[in-house]
Amino acid sequence: MILAIQYGSKYIEQDLVTSKQGTLYVSHDLSAKRLTGVDKQFSDMTDVEINVLKTIIGESILSLRDVFG
Structure with missing residues (x-):
């Protein structure tokens, strides 16, 4: 993801799943x-x-919080 930003990407798409706790x-x-x-x-x-x-x-396995936190 960091490399994508360095190359000028303006959008990042993440495929997400939820745990039992959401x-x-x-x-x-x-x-x-x-x-x-x-x-x-x-x-x-x-x-x-x-x-x-x-x-x-x-x-x-990263949580969305790990990616953007």
Whole structure:
């Protein structure tokens, strides 16, 4: 995202999902399976469950607050 801004992008589109508690997380997929290997829908997971997930390359699943906070 930072690189996009540096190149002059004026708009940023984020695909969002919600946790069981309604927190917005950045993900194109409704399920965590492709990114993390965990076969659960984000909407069925709590914030605590999502916050401990790691992608296949070791990155966290970001909340919208993480991105813009």
